[in-house]
Amino acid sequence: MDNQDSNKNNNLEYNFTYNFSQWYNDVIQLADLAENSDVRGCMILKPYGYSIWENIQTILNAKIKSTGAKNVYFPLFIPKSYFCKEATHVNGFAKECAIVTHYRLKSDGNNINIDENAKLEEEYIVRPTSETIIWNTFKKWIKSYRDLPLKINQWANVCRWEMRTRPFLRTSEFLWQEGHTAHIDINEAKSTAIEMLDIYYNFGKEYLAIPFIKGIKSDNEKFAGADETYTLEALMQDGKALQCGTSHLLGKNFSKAFDVKYLSTDNKLEYVYGTSWGISTRLIGALIMAHGDKKGLIIPPNIASIQVVIIQISNDNNVQEYSKFIENKLIEAKVLVKVDNRDYLRPGFKFNEWEIKGVPIRINIGKKDVENNTVEIIRRDTNEKINIPSNNIIPTINEILVKIQTNLYNNALNFRQQHTFEVDNYEEFKTKIKNKCGLIISPWDGTTETELKIKEETQATVRCIPFENNDSIINNDGKCIYTNNKSKYKAIFAINY
Amino acid sequence: MDNQDSNKNNNLEYNFTYNFSQWYNDVIQLADLAENSDVRGCMILKPYGYSIWENIQTILNAKIKSTGAKNVYFPLFIPKSYFCKEATHVNGFAKECAIVTHYRLKSDGNNINIDENAKLEEEYIVRPTSETIIWNTFKKWIKSYRDLPLKINQWANVCRWEMRTRPFLRTSEFLWQEGHTAHIDINEAKSTAIEMLDIYYNFGKEYLAIPFIKGIKSDNEKFAGADETYTLEALMQDGKALQCGTSHLLGKNFSKAFDVKYLSTDNKLEYVYGTSWGISTRLIGALIMAHGDKKGLIIPPNIASIQVVIIQISNDNNVQEYSKFIENKLIEAKVLVKVDNRDYLRPGFKFNEWEIKGVPIRINIGKKDVENNTVEIIRRDTNEKINIPSNNIIPTINEILVKIQTNLYNNALNFRQQHTFEVDNYEEFKTKIKNKCGLIISPWDGTTETELKIKEETQATVRCIPFENNDSIINNDGKCIYTNNKSKYKAIFAINY
Numbered sequence: 001m002d003n004q005d006s007n008k009n010n011n012l013e014y015n016f017t018y019n020f021s022q023w024y025n026d027v028i029q030l031a032d033l034a035e036n037s038d039v040r041g042c043m044i045l046k047p048y049g050y051s052i053w054e055n056i057q058t059i060l061n062a063k064i065k066s067t068g069a070k071n072v073y074f075p076l077f078i079p080k081s082y083f084c085k086e087a088t089h090v091n092g093f094a095k096e097c098a099i100v101t102h103y104r105l106k107s108d109g110n111n112i113n114i115d116e117n118a119k120l121e122e123e124y125i126v127r128p129t130s131e132t133i134i135w136n137t138f139k140k141w142i143k144s145y146r147d148l149p150l151k152i153n154q155w156a157n158v159c160r161w162e163m164r165t166r167p168f169l170r171t172s173e174f175l176w177q178e179g180h181t182a183h184i185d186i187n188e189a190k191s192t193a194i195e196m197l198d199i200y201y202n203f204g205k206e207y208l209a210i211p212f213i214k215g216i217k218s219d220n221e222k223f224a225g226a227d228e229t230y231t232l233e234a235l236m237q238d239g240k241a242l243q244c245g246t247s248h249l250l251g252k253n254f255s256k257a258f259d260v261k262y263l264s265t266d267n268k269l270e271y272v273y274g275t276s277w278g279i280s281t282r283l284i285g286a287l288i289m290a291h292g293d294k295k296g297l298i299i300p301p302n303i304a305s306i307q308v309v310i311i312q313i314s315n316d317n318n319v320q321e322y323s324k325f326i327e328n329k330l331i332e333a334k335v336l337v338k339v340d341n342r343d344y345l346r347p348g349f350k351f352n353e354w355e356i357k358g359v360p361i362r363i364n365i366g367k368k369d370v371e372n373n374t375v376e377i378i379r380r381d382t383n384e385k386i387n388i389p390s391n392n393i394i395p396t397i398n399e400i401l402v403k404i405q406t407n408l409y410n411n412a413l414n415f416r417q418q419h420t421f422e423v424d425n426y427e428e429f430k431t432k433i434k435n436k437c438g439l440i441i442s443p444w445d446g447t448t449e450t451e452l453k454i455k456e457e458t459q460a461t462v463r464c465i466p467f468e469n470n471d472s473i474i475n476n477d478g479k480c481i482y483t484n485n486k487s488k489y490k491a492i493f494a495i496n497y
Numbered sequence: 498m499d500n501q502d503s504n505k506n507n508n509l510e511y512n513f514t515y516n517f518s519q520w521y522n523d524v525i526q527l528a529d530l531a532e533n534s535d536v537r538g539c540m541i542l543k544p545y546g547y548s549i550w551e552n553i554q555t556i557l558n559a560k561i562k563s564t565g566a567k568n569v570y571f572p573l574f575i576p577k578s579y580f581c582k583e584a585t586h587v588n589g590f591a592k593e594c595a596i597v598t599h600y601r602l603k604s605d606g607n608n609i610n611i612d613e614n615a616k617l618e619e620e621y622i623v624r625p626t627s628e629t630i631i632w633n634t635f636k637k638w639i640k641s642y643r644d645l646p647l648k649i650n651q652w653a654n655v656c657r658w659e660m661r662t663r664p665f666l667r668t669s670e671f672l673w674q675e676g677h678t679a680h681i682d683i684n685e686a687k688s689t690a691i692e693m694l695d696i697y698y699n700f701g702k703e704y705l706a707i708p709f710i711k712g713i714k715s716d717n718e719k720f721a722g723a724d725e726t727y728t729l730e731a732l733m734q735d736g737k738a739l740q741c742g743t744s745h746l747l748g749k750n751f752s753k754a755f756d757v758k759y760l761s762t763d764n765k766l767e768y769v770y771g772t773s774w775g776i777s778t779r780l781i782g783a784l785i786m787a788h789g790d791k792k793g794l795i796i797p798p799n800i801a802s803i804q805v806v807i808i809q810i811s812n813d814n815n816v817q818e819y820s821k822f823i824e825n826k827l828i829e830a831k832v833l834v835k836v837d838n839r840d841y842l843r844p845g846f847k848f849n850e851w852e853i854k855g856v857p858i859r860i861n862i863g864k865k866d867v868e869n870n871t872v873e874i875i876r877r878d879t880n881e882k883i884n885i886p887s888n889n890i891i892p893t894i895n896e897i898l899v900k901i902q903t904n905l906y907n908n909a910l911n912f913r914q915q916h917t918f919e920v921d922n923y924e925e926f927k928t929k930i931k932n933k934c935g936l937i938i939s940p941w942d943g944t945t946e947t948e949l950k951i952k953e954e955t956q957a958t959v960r961c962i963p964f965e966n967n968d969s970i971i972n973n974d975g976k977c978i979y980t981n982n983k984s985k986y987k988a989i990f991a992i993n994y
Contacts, residue, residue: 035637037630038579039572039621044634047567047649054568070544071551075536076573076623076654076670077595080602082535084609094602098574099611100623101598103658105577105591112581114596114620123611124536126573126597126623133534137541140532146841152544157573157654161600173573344643 012356013294020238024289028167031297031357033284041165041172045281048357051305052284053175057155059207059303060177060279063199067192069151069179074133076157077124082132086257089131092224096161098126098172126159131225131250131276134180135258142272144263145184149192153179168285169242169497176280182260182272186251189273190228193247196277197230200245208283209300209408210234210290211416212244213439213492215464220448223276227251233463233492235416236289239436241463241494244286250274285497290412297358298381300408301401307336308397309359311350313366315343322370326363326390333394335401355380360404361397381407422490426481429493433458439494441466443478446488454482454493461496465489509853510791517735521786525664528794528854530781538662538669542778545854548802549781550672554652556704556800557674557776560696564689566648566676571630573654574621579629583754586628589721593658595623595669623656628722628747628773631677632755639769641760642681646689650676665782666739666994673777679757679769683748686770687725690744693774694727697742705780706797706905707731707787708913709741710936710989712961717945720773724748730960730989732913733786736933738960738991741783747771782994787909794855795877797905798898804833805894806856808847810863812840819867823860823887830891832898852877857901858894878904919987923978926990930955936991938963942977943985951979957990 012030015023028034033049036042045053065071077100084090104118127133134152142150159173179196183189197214204212212232222229226248234244255261255271264270291298301307310327312319323339330337338359340350347364354362364376375393378385381404388396419438423429432440444450444462455461478487509527512520525531530546533539542550562568574597581587601615624630631649639647656670676693680686694711701709709729719726723745731741752758752768761767788795798804807824809816820836827834835856837847844861851859861873872890875882878901885893916935920926929937941947941959952958975984 035634037572038576038633039574039630042572042574044572045570047569050568050570053570071547072544073542073547073550073672075534075539075541076656077536077539079535080609090602090609091604094604094609097600097602098597098621099599099602100595101611102596103594105587105594105596105622107588107591112577112587112591114598124595125602133536136535137532146839159573175570342643 012296016292016294020289023292024285025167027288027292027296027356033288033297034167036167039172041162041170043167043171045175048305049284052287052299052303053281055303055305056207056279056283057177060199060203061155063203064153064177064179064196067151067195067199068149069153069181072152072154073156074127074130074137074154076127078127078130078133080123080125082136083125085132086225086254088253089225089257093128093160096163097128098159098161100124100126127156128158128160129276129278130154130156130158130178131180131254132258135254135260135274138180138182138255138260138272139258142182142260142262145265148182148184148262148272149188150182151179151192152181153177166285166497168281168288171281174281176278178276178278181275182255183274184262184264184270184272186249186273189251189275190249193228193230193249193275193277196275197232197245197247200232200247200277200279204232204234204244205409207300207302208287208290209302209405209412210244210286211409211413213464213466214468215466215492217246217464218446218448218451218462218491220451221462223248225250225253226276227253231464233494234286234290235419235438235494236286236497237292237415238289239419239438239495241439241492241496242282242286242289243463243496244283245277245279247277248275250276291408292358296356298408299358299360301360301405304358304360305336306338306357306359307401308338308361308363309354310337310339310363310365311347311354312339312341313347313364316367316370318370319365319367323365326365326375326393329390329393330397333398335394335397361400379404381411424478424481429460429481430458433460433493433495436495439463439492441490441492442481443487444489444491445480445483445485447483450480450482459495460493463492463494463496465491509793513789513791517786520789521782522664524785524789524793524853530785530794531664533664536669538659538667540664540668542672545802546781549784549796549800550778552800552802553704553776553780554674557696557700558652560700561650561674561676561693564648564692564696565646566650566678569649569651570653571624571627571634571651573624575624575627575630577620577622579633580622582629583722583751585750586722586754590625590657593660594625595656595658597621597623624653625655625657626773626775627651627653627655627675628677628751629755632751632757632771635677635679635752635769636755636757639679639757639759642762645759645769646678646680646685648676648678648689650674663782663994665778665785668778671778673775675773675775678772679752680771681759681761681767681769683770686748686772687746690725690727690746690772690774693772694729694742694744697729697744697774697776701729701731701741702906704797704799705784705787706799706902706909707741707783708906708910710961710963711965712963712989714743714961715943715945715948715959715988717948718959720745722747722750723773724750728961730991731783731787732916732936732991733783733994734789734912735786736916736935736992738936738989738993739779739783739786740960740993741780742774742776744774745772747773788905789855793853795905796855796857798857798902801855801857802833803835803854803856804898805835805858805860806851807834807836807860807862808844808851809836809838810844810861813864813867815867816862816864820862823862823872823890826887826890827894830895832891832894858897876901878908921975921978926957926978927955930957930990930992933992936960936989938987938989939978940975940984941986941988942980942982944980947977947979951990956992958993960989960991960993962986962988
C-alpha cells in the first residue's frame with residue numbers, strides 16, 4: 001500500500017512538469033473530487049468536489065440576486081421546434097445534443113426494450129442552454145415597459161454531447177448557472193452584460209484567486225445567437241488558456257425569433273434586447289490547473305470547504321482531547337475545520353492525503369504540543385511551518401488564511417505576466433505557440449478568414465480582444481501578424497481547452 | 498380590468514368550496530407561483546414559487562447535513578442496463594420514463610431532424626430516481642466496514658412520464674432531494690430511514706405548519722425495490738390525502754442487484770443494507786392545499802420568502818419616506834419585507850394581489866400614519882387589523898408572525914381531527930369516502946387483494962398504517978372492514994392525489 005502510494009505521488013510530481021494532462025486526471029481522482037461514470041462523458045461529483053461547487057453557488061447566488069435577478073426553474077426538455085427558431089443558435093448546438101424520442105419501456109420476455117408505441121410526436125432536446133424555452137416564455141411575461149427590465153437566473157444541469165470530454169472542463173452533462181435578461185434599450189442590455197462579467201471577474205479575484213482577463217470574443221468564437229460575447233479567460237500552468245465564464249449581448253436575435261415585444265411609453269410595440277450569462281462546474285477545473293502543484297491541489301481559503309485540517313500525531317487520549325479543544329476554538333471563530341481522527345492510518349499517510357486535497361492549512365498535534373500548549377501550523381502553499389502557543393491560534397490562522405489567498409492570486413498573476421508575450425512576427429508567434437509559452441498578444445486584421453488560417457497552422461485561436469490596454473481597437477497603426485494588412489485589434493491568441 | 502379581477506376573485510371564492518381542483522389551478526396562476534409549459538406535463542417555476550422551494554432547500558439541506566450525509570451529484574442519464582438490474586424497480590418505473598436514443602440533429606434542407614447515424618448503442622433513461630446509478634457506484638466506494646455507514650444526498654431534477662399531471666403534485670419533471678445510505682446492519686439502516694422521516698416530519702410541523710401522519714406503506718403502495726416504505730401523509734382541505742415524503746428501507750435488494758459487499762471486522766464479505774429518502778416540489782402543492790382559503794394562498798411565516806408587505810396608500814413623498822423608514826427597521830430585525838411601490842396601481846388592487854399571494858402580514862401606510870407615527874397591520878390568516886405606534890413595530894410583527902405560524906398549524910391539525918373517522922362498517926366507509934369526508938381509519942386484514950377490491954369499489958387506497966395509536970398492529974381483535982376476516986392492522990384509507 002505504501003509503495004503504491006509513493007508511486008502515485010512520484011507520478012504526480014513527474015507529471016506536473018512533463019504530463020500536465022495526466023497530472024490533472026490523477027489529481028482529480030486522488031483528491032476525491034470526481035470520478036468518471038459509465039455514462040458517456042459524464043462524471044460523478046464526489047462530496048469533496050461537490051462541496052467546492054456548493055461554495056461557488058452560495059457566493060455567486062447572493063451576488064446575482066443583488067443585481068435584481070430572481071431565480072426560476074424552466075423545463076429540462078426543449079421541443080425541437082423551439083430549438084430551431086433561431087437559425088444561428090440551432091446550428092451551434094444541433095450537432096451535439098441528447099434527444100428524447102420515447103417515453104416508455106416494455107418487457108419482451110427476458111429483455112426490456114423501448115416501446116415503439118410510445119414515440120413522442122415531437123422530439124425533445126435535453127437543454128444545452130435555455131434561451132429558446134425562456135424566450136418563448138418571455139413572450140407571455142413581457143407586455144409593457146413596466147415589465148422591463150426582466151432578470152431571471154437558474155441553477156441547472158445542461159447537456160452537450162461533445163466529442164472529447166475531460167472532467168470539469170468538458171462533460172456531456174454539467175452543472176451551471178444561466179442568467180437571462182430583457183431590456184428596453186441596448187445600452188442597458190449591454191451594461192447588464194458587462195455588470196455580470198464584472199461580477200464573475202471579481203468573484204475570480206476574491207474567491208478563486210484567479211486573475212481573469214476580460215475581453216470580447218471574435219465573431220468565430222462568439223455564442224451562437226449573440227451579437228457580442230464577453231468572456232473571461234485564464235491562463236493555466238501548462239500554458240493553455242481556459243474560458244471561465246461568458247456574458248452575451250443577444251441584441252434582438254431572440255426577441256425577433258420568439259416575437260417578444262413590449263408596449264412602450266409612446267404606445268408602440270417594440271422588440272426587447274436580451275442578454276444571457278453563465279458560469280459552470282468548469283470553474284473547478286480552472287481552480288485545479290491555476291493553483292495545483294507537484295503535491296496535488298491547492299484550494300484558495302475563500303472557496304475551500306475545509307480551510308484547516310487537524311491531524312493527531314498520536315492516538316493518546318490527551319492528544320484527542322486537546323485536538324477537540326483546538327477544533328472548538330476554530331469552529332467558534334468560523335474557520336472551516338476538520339479533524340482527521342482515523343486512528344488506523346499513519347500520520348504520514350494523512351499528511352499526504354490532505355496535501356493532495358489542497359487544504360490550505362494543516363495543524364499537527366502531538367504529545368509535546370499538549371505539554372507545551374502549542375500547535376504546529378503548516379501552510380500548504382509555501383510549506384512554511386511554525387509552532388505557536390494555542391492562545392494565539394485564531395488571529396494566526398486568520399492571518400495565514402489571508403496570506404495564502406493573496407499569495408495564490410499573486411502567484412497566478414505573476415505566472416500569467418511571465419507567460420504573456422507581445423509578438424508582431426509570425427515566425428516568433430509560431431515558435432512561442434509550439435513551445436506552449438502561454439498567451440500571445442498580436443495585431444490581427446479582425447477577419448475570420450485570418451483567424452481560421454492561424455488556427456489551422458498553429459492550433460492557436462483568438463481567445464479574446466482584451467478590454468484593457470487595447471487602444472488599438474480604435475486606432476491601431478500595426479500590421480496583422482498573419483496577412484500584414486492593417487491590423488484592427490490587438491488580440492490574445494493561445495492554445496485553449 | 499377591475500371587473501375582470503373581481504370576477505376572478507369571485508371564482509376563487511366560489512371554487513374554494515365547490516371546485517377545489519379549479520381553485521388550486523387558479524391560485525397557482527394568480528399568485529404567480531408557476532405556469533404550464535408546452536413541454537408535456539412540465540411546469541415553469543416562476544420567481545415567487547421558486548423562492549419557496551429555495552427556502553425548503555436551505556432549511557432541509559442543513560438538517561440533512563447534520564445527520565452526516567454529504568451532497569454529491571450523479572449523472573442525469575442512467576444506462577438502460579443498470580435500470581433493469583433490480584427487477585421490481587424496473588417494473589415500477591419502466592412504463593413512465595423519458596428515453597434518450599440519439600445525440601445529434603442534422604439539417605435536411607429546410608427541416609432539422611434526428612440524425613439516424615447518431616444513434617446511441619445503449620439507450621439512456623432520464624433518471625426517475627437514482628438508486629441504480631448510485632448503487633452501481635457504491636460498489637466502488639464500499640470496500641470495508643470502515644467505509645460504512647455511507648450517507649449521500651443530491652438535489653436534482655427527475656423525470657416520470659405520468660399520464661395525468663398537475664402542477665407541483667405530479668409533473669413529468671420535478672425537483673427533489675434524494676438521499677441514499679448504506680449500512681452494516683439492518684437496525685442501523687432502519688433507524689436512519691426513520692431518522693430522515695422524523696426530520697421531514699419536524700420540518701412539516703415547524704416550517705410548513707402541516708401536521709403529517711407518520712406511517713408505513715402497504716406492500717401494494719411501497720417503493721419499487723424497497724422492503725419497507727415509511728411515509729408522511731397529510732390531509733388537504735378537499736378531504737383528499739397527499740403523500741408528502743417517503744423514506745425507504747431497501748434491505749439488501751440493491752446491494753445484491755449491484756453486488757455491493759464490504760469486508761467485515763471478521764474478514765468476511767457481506768452485503769450492505771440500504772435506505773433512500775426524498776421530498777420534492779410537491780411540498781409546495783401541500784402548502785397551497787393545506788392553508789389556502791377563499792382569497793388565495795396563505796404562506797406560513799417560517800417558509801415565506803416575503804413575510805411582510807408594505808403598501809403605500811398614497812404616493813405622497815412623506816409616505817414614501819416613512820415606508821422606507823419602516824422597511825429599514827424590519828430589514829434590520831431580519832424580517833423578510835417587501836415594499837410594493839408600484840404607483841400606477843390602486844391600493845385595493847395591491848391588497849388583493851398580496852392576499853392572493855398569501856403574504857402573512859400586510860402593513861398599510863397612509864398620510865395619517867405619517868402624522869401619527871403609526872402603522873396599520875393586517876393579518877392574512879384572521880384578517881385582524883391593528884394600528885400601532887411605529888416604535889412598537891418589531892416586537893409586534895415578530896409576535897404576530899409566531900401567532901400566524903401557530904394558528905396555521907393548529908387550524909390544519911383541527912381540520913384533520915375533524916375529518917378523521919374510525920369506521921368499522923363497510924357501508925359507512927363507502928358513504929364517508931363518497932362524501933369526501935377525509936381520512937378513514939378502519940381494520941384491514943392486511944392483504945393486497947382486499948386493498949385492491951376496496952380501491953376498485955370506492956377509489957380509496959391505504960395511505961398508511963400509522964405508527965401511532967396503532968396497538969392493533971400487534972394485537973387486534975377487530976374484523977377486516979371488507980372481508981370480516983381477522984384484522985391485521987388499523988389502516989388509514991382515503992382518496993389520494
